[in-house]
Amino acid sequence: MQTVDFTNSRRSIGRRTLLATAVLSLLVSFAFSWVLQIAGITNSLNIVAALIIAIILSVALIYVLSTIVEGRRKATDRLVTGALYGAFGIALIPLLSLIITTVANGLNRLDWEFFSTSMRNVVGAGGGGLHAIVGTLEVTAAASVISIPIGIMTAIYLVEYGKGRLAKGITFFIDVMTGIPSIVAGLFAFALFAIVFGPGIRFGIGGAVALSLLMIPVVVRSTEEMLKLVPNELREASYALGVPKWLTIIKVVLPTSIAGIITGVVISISRIIGETAPLLIIAGLSTSLNGDLFKGRMTTLPVYVYTQYANQGADAQAYIDRAWTGALVLMLIVMLLNLAARILAKVLAPKGNR
Amino acid sequence: MTTTARTSPRSIRRLGDKLFSRFSLAAGIIILVTLAAVAVFLVAQSLPALSAKPKDISDDGAGFWAYVGPLIFGTVWAAALALMIALPISVGIALFISHYAPRRLAQPLGYVIDLLAAVPSVVYGLWGISVLAPFVQPFYAWLVDNVGWFPLFAGPVSGTGRTVLTVAIVLAVMIMPIITALCREVFLQTPRLHEEAALALGATKWEVVKTAVLPFGRAGIISATMLGLGRALGETMAVAMVLSPAVIVSFALLQSQNPTTIAANIALNFPEAHGLGINVLIATGLILFIITLIVNSIARVIINRRNAFSGAN
Numbered sequence: 001m002q003t004v005d006f007t008n009s010r011r012s013i014g015r016r017t018l019l020a021t022a023v024l025s026l027l028v029s030f031a032f033s034w035v036l037q038i039a040g041i042t043n044s045l046n047i048v049a050a051l052i053i054a055i056i057l058s059v060a061l062i063y064v065l066s067t068i069v070e071g072r073r074k075a076t077d078r079l080v081t082g083a084l085y086g087a088f089g090i091a092l093i094p095l096l097s098l099i100i101t102t103v104a105n106g107l108n109r110l111d112w113e114f115f116s117t118s119m120r121n122v123v124g125a126g127g128g129g130l131h132a133i134v135g136t137l138e139v140t141a142a143a144s145v146i147s148i149p150i151g152i153m154t155a156i157y158l159v160e161y162g163k164g165r166l167a168k169g170i171t172f173f174i175d176v177m178t179g180i181p182s183i184v185a186g187l188f189a190f191a192l193f194a195i196v197f198g199p200g201i202r203f204g205i206g207g208a209v210a211l212s213l214l215m216i217p218v219v220v221r222s223t224e225e226m227l228k229l230v231p232n233e234l235r236e237a238s239y240a241l242g243v244p245k246w247l248t249i250i251k252v253v254l255p256t257s258i259a260g261i262i263t264g265v266v267i268s269i270s271r272i273i274g275e276t277a278p279l280l281i282i283a284g285l286s287t288s289l290n291g292d293l294f295k296g297r298m299t300t301l302p303v304y305v306y307t308q309y310a311n312q313g314a315d316a317q318a319y320i321d322r323a324w325t326g327a328l329v330l331m332l333i334v335m336l337l338n339l340a341a342r343i344l345a346k347v348l349a350p351k352g353n354r
Numbered sequence: 355m356t357t358t359a360r361t362s363p364r365s366i367r368r369l370g371d372k373l374f375s376r377f378s379l380a381a382g383i384i385i386l387v388t389l390a391a392v393a394v395f396l397v398a399q400s401l402p403a404l405s406a407k408p409k410d411i412s413d414d415g416a417g418f419w420a421y422v423g424p425l426i427f428g429t430v431w432a433a434a435l436a437l438m439i440a441l442p443i444s445v446g447i448a449l450f451i452s453h454y455a456p457r458r459l460a461q462p463l464g465y466v467i468d469l470l471a472a473v474p475s476v477v478y479g480l481w482g483i484s485v486l487a488p489f490v491q492p493f494y495a496w497l498v499d500n501v502g503w504f505p506l507f508a509g510p511v512s513g514t515g516r517t518v519l520t521v522a523i524v525l526a527v528m529i530m531p532i533i534t535a536l537c538r539e540v541f542l543q544t545p546r547l548h549e550e551a552a553l554a555l556g557a558t559k560w561e562v563v564k565t566a567v568l569p570f571g572r573a574g575i576i577s578a579t580m581l582g583l584g585r586a587l588g589e590t591m592a593v594a595m596v597l598s599p600a601v602i603v604s605f606a607l608l609q610s611q612n613p614t615t616i617a618a619n620i621a622l623n624f625p626e627a628h629g630l631g632i633n634v635l636i637a638t639g640l641i642l643f644i645i646t647l648i649v650n651s652i653a654r655v656i657i658n659r660r661n662a663f664s665g666a667n
Contacts, residue, residue: 048489077558084454087446088463091534094527095470098481153381161375162382170382172654173389179581179650180643181588183617184396187639191395199632213392216385246374274474277590277621285625302476306591309480320484327477334472 011069013078018062025057048093055086099331106328108321114329120288124315129326131289132304135204136333138293139283139300140273142208143215148265150212151219158220159227160249177217185213186278193282202284204298210278215268222264226257259348263341270337274330276302301330392643400637402630410630422638427603428613429642432518432593433586435607436525441579444530448537449563464538471531479595482524483516487596490523491515494608505605512610516598519607524592529582536581540574541567573656580653584646593618616642 033050059082066075109128118131154174158167189210193201230253238248254261284297285307299307308323408417451463491514498511548566557565568575599614599622614622616638624635 073558073561077560080560080563081454084446084450087443088450088455090443091447091467091470091527091530094481094486095466097485098473098477101481101485102477150381150384153378154385157375157378157382161378166382170385173386175654176647176650177385177389179584179588179646180392181590181617181646183588183590183620184392184639184643184646187399187620187636188392188395191399191636192391194399194632195395199628213388216388220385244371246371249374270472274476276474276476277617280621281624302474302591305476305480306595309483309595323480327474327480330474331477334474338472 012074013062013066013069017065021061021065022054022058025061026054029054029057048097051093052090055082055089059083059086102324102328102331105321105324107325109325110328114322114325118287118289122287123313125318127318127322129301129304129322129329131286132299132301132326133329134289134291135283135298136273136300136302136330138291139204139207139211139279139298140269142205142293143211143272144265144269146208146212147215147219147268151216151265151268152223152261154216154220155223155227156249158224160245160253174217174220177213178221180213182210182214182275183277183281185210186281188213189278189282202282202297203295204283204290204293207279207283207298207300208293210282211272211275214275214278215272218268218271219265222268223257223261226260226264227253229260230256259345262348263345266337266341266344270334270341273337274302274334276306279303280306301326301333305330396636396640396643399633400640401633403633403637406630406633418634418637421601421634422616422641424601424603424613425616425619425638426641426645428518429587429615429617429645431605431613432521432525432615433583435518435522436529436586437579437583439522440526440530440533440582443526444533444578444582445537445575447530447534448541449567451534452538452541453559453563453567464535467531467534469531470527471535475528475589475591476595478524478528479592482520482592482596486523487515487520489515490520494519498608506607508606508609510610511608512598514598514610516596516612517608517610518597518612521593521597521612524596525586525589528589528592529585532585533578533582536578537571537575540571540578544570573659577653577656580649580656584650584653587615587646587649588617588642589615590617590621594621 029050032053033046059079062082063075063079066078070078113126114128114130115133116130117126117128119127119129120131154170158170161167162170186207189206190201192209193203193206234252234256235248238252239245243251279300280303283300283303285303286297286299290296290298305323305326308319308326312319403418406418408420447467451460451467455463491512494515494517495511497507498509501507502509544567548570549562552562552566593615594617597612597614597618598610599618600611602611602613604611604613620635620639623631627635
């Protein structure tokens with residue numbers, strides 16, 4: 001694509017000039033914010049704001065320079081290129097800030113006590129998130145037990161068996177399900193169990209039902225994509241050997257696509273493990289360890305983080321520290337799951353000449 | 355898949371086939387039944403609120419629709435603001451990854467943006483309230499002091515920074531990876547010949563993007579936008595934690611009184627609700643469900659139409 005330069009490169013700006021412009025605007029921007037700080041207008045050196053100003057300044061400078069040297073079309077091209085790099089840079093700011101603050105604040109309480117005690121009878125400092133971690137694991141496991149078989153079987157139906165109106169209807173309604181707001185899933189689980197058990201009902205399994213409502217469409221979608229990738233020749237070869245259809249699916253289709261299916265399942269788990277709103281509604285809140293999914297309120301990590309922050313007690317810093325540590329543990333679990341998904345995809349990928 | 359195999363006539367095999375196909379069909383039907391149940395239960399639990407006397411809903415006797423009106427406004431307003439921030443940046447990132455970044459870096463950069471989607475919303479809430487809000491507050495104060503005549507920036511400024519604009523920024527960060535991922539896919543599908551034709555006519559890179567990539571991806575951008583909007587409409591925790599809410603209809607971005615959203619309102623009030631209050635909250639949830647359903651359906655229709663188009667290509 002560099003060949004374009006050929007036509008309009010009567011005079012063009014070199015790489016070195018671009019770099020110099022960027023460095024110059026960086027210096028100007030930081031000098032400016034430094035002067036502001038000295039003058040007492042701002043009370044601290046705002047690095048992020050200075051960076052943003054530097055980016056805008058350098059793009060503007062390059063635009064002006066390029067208009068003079070290279071003409072308007074080339075200048076617009078440079079402007080857009082700068083803006084696109086800038087867009088990516090801007091997206092990185094919240095990501096970095098998020099990771100840095102979570103790690104920095106979360107480390108305060110990332111100790112053994114956090115993993116070994118619950119919040120039972122804890123006021124102020126101390127205490128931990130054991131009950132929340134156990135709750136998260138149990139609710140997520142229960143949601144997976146409900147969702148994975150239903151999701152995978154539905155995908156098999158859609159790809160291998162489904163024809164006509166019913167399959168189309170199921171596909172459409174899975175799209176609808178994908179868009180259900182998580183809080184509505186929580187309300188549904190509540191509405192369902194409130195009719196059976198009365199309006200005060202709060203238990204872990206209700207949270208699992210709400211989460212599986214959010215998880216099933218993700219599992220179906222990813223499994224469907226993977227099953228569609230299995231070449232038809234494999235199925236036909238199996239039929240030709242006289243293998244019945246269901247055995248073909250189990251012995252040929254599923255093993256071929258298992259890597260992608262597992263990846264999709266793991267990613268769907270990482271999606272729901274961070275859900276807060278539905279669990280706030282149907283799983284409730286408890287300060288002590290509760291291992292029984294079917295009885296009593298059950299706290300999960302996201303709800304724990306939320307309530308620690310929202311209901312700060314007398315010693316506010318202790319609550320905030322616990323909230324951040326909970327957030328850090330949650331982030332670590334999600335990142336580990338995503339990493340596991342990528343590794344599994346690599347390891348289990350079907351070998352052969354593609 | 356049209357080649358249905360002729361299984362041998364032995365009955366054992368047919369039994370396995372029958373069982374397996376029945377099971378998979380049953381799984382599909384369970385999904386349909388579940389969704390029907392969602393609709394039925396939500397409606398059933400909403401009916402008491404919809405049919406209640408206005409005086410029972412709120413003390414001033416204004417009734418259900420007066421209660422839910424500002425919430426609908428807040429939901430749509432916050433989501434629209436988030437979209438206005440996220441859309442240009444997302445399309446920019448998608449273009450950057452698909453056409454500007456070095457080939458070898460494109461995939462890792464895509465992963466980096468996807469990381470944003472993996473962050474739980476409660477962590478976004480925590481970040482929004484303790485990092486973003488204090489960070490943007492001085493800017494808000496400056497805006498109110500200097501451009502306060504503009505209705506959107508009318509004062510008095512919020513002292514905490516927990517305004518609807520901050521919420522919109524957090525929501526924008528949350529929906530950015532969704533819009534980016536879809537746009538990226540669409541941009542990568544631009545026919546190579548279109549791009550090369552533009553290049554051959556002497557177009558600069560931006561002109562290639564403007565004349566070949568963006569027109570081809572327009573439907574994709576629209577549907578990605580709608581999906582992002584659907585996500586922003588339903589987002590709960592980030593809004594509930596960051597916003598300092600009030601039941602008002604106001605376009606002002608920087609004040610401490612902000613219109614709250616349906617989802618955040620449910621999350622904040624549900625734990626203490628009882629009796630008819632629960633029904634009212636469920637009814638607002640039903641309305642949220644319908645709004646997101648409409649938005650997502652529009653997105654799906656556009657995507658499906660585009661599939662048909664590119665199939666003919």
